[in-house]
Amino acid sequence: MTSNAAHTSSDAVAFADRIGELLTTMRSAEAELGALLVDIEQRGVMELFGYRSAARLLEHVGDVPKPAAERLVKRARLVNPGRNLDGSPIPALAPATGAAALAGRLSNPMIDVITDVLAQVPPVHCSSAEANLLTFAEEAGHKQVAALGARILAHLVPDGTAPDDIEPVAPARELFLRRKRTGVWELSGRFDDETGTRASALLDALAERRNGDEGPDFRTTPQRYGDAFSDAVDLALNSPDLPMQAGERAHVMVAVSLEDLKSGVGKATLGDTGEMSAAEARVHACDAMIIPAVLGANSEPLNLGRLRRLISAGLRRALFLRDRGCAFPGCHRPPRHCQGHHIRHWADGGPTDLTNLVLMCAHHHRLLHxxxxxxxxxxxxxxxFLPPVFIDRRRLPRRNNLHETLPFAA
Ligand SMILES: [Zn+2]
Ligand SMILES: [Zn+2]
Known part of the structure; x- marks a missing residue:
């Protein structure tokens, strides 16, 4: 009886040890897989594999159900360092937890409990709270660690808000904006509820169907929202509150040759990496949204001062007063959505004055070009405005009367 019990007991210890060993191996491998996927995500899943996300990649490569793949990647993001849009590193929320996970010492529910608590702890207390939780995790299960976490939070964040002397928890917001080799940009991100609601309201307003004189709006919903996003960027770039870059409004540098700018044929270089058609550069160069570096025949920068004058603040005000918004027939966009269009392009010698300028929203500005x-x-x-012949064979001029002051409004 005694020998039998001893026999069973030593077997049980060996089995339990083996379970522990295998779990350590599995957990360590899963943590490494997570770190790898986060790395792939930062380098661009779409560029490397053509998949929309690291979770999608894992789903298809590993036959992992989508929810499980998403959980794995989400967990890995919290314990591995990230990267800003400019490539600079962002420290992990829970770096010590990441190290313990890589060593195979933590179950997934344990990692989730710890990162969940740390996400709510004021940043200054994050590393000490993490150390506490990890020490306790060595001997306790994830439910007990969750109870400790609740006590830490109750102490540091009473009533769910941080004490006055501690910085409030920053809302979880992330944005990924990447340029693919094809020149198409990919945008993704996640935001807190408030930011999401505001962004949605902004885009909803800008994505409304257009019912102008140009005919029915056949754009799909994603197309309308894509255009709305582009308009929102223009709107922000037009804002006087935009932070200055080296004393100037933030702008994107476009290099284009004078020949190409005049003809609208050829390519322009955009920023450090991008490319746009010369026709597109011509639209942007029409106002001052994008400052073109106009190059001569041997790619030497030409003196822009002789070529054109910027639309001065005074002239812009006069233009705002005259047109009161986008001048295109049927457009309701107010002046802050608008750019100045040179009727005769300045590259072709058109003057920058009221007789040669029209206020137009970005959409109608492009349409016009x-x-x-x-x-x-x-x-x-x-x-x-004179419509194209396919809209009106007689090309009778049309005006926008939506910005007229109503006679009884005075
Ligand atoms: Zn223009
Ligand atoms: Zn318009």
Missing amino acids: RSGWEVRIAADGRPE
């Missing part, structure tokens, strides 16, 4: 619509200043000094 690309389509058969034409604009001119009528005898009364107001802009009027």
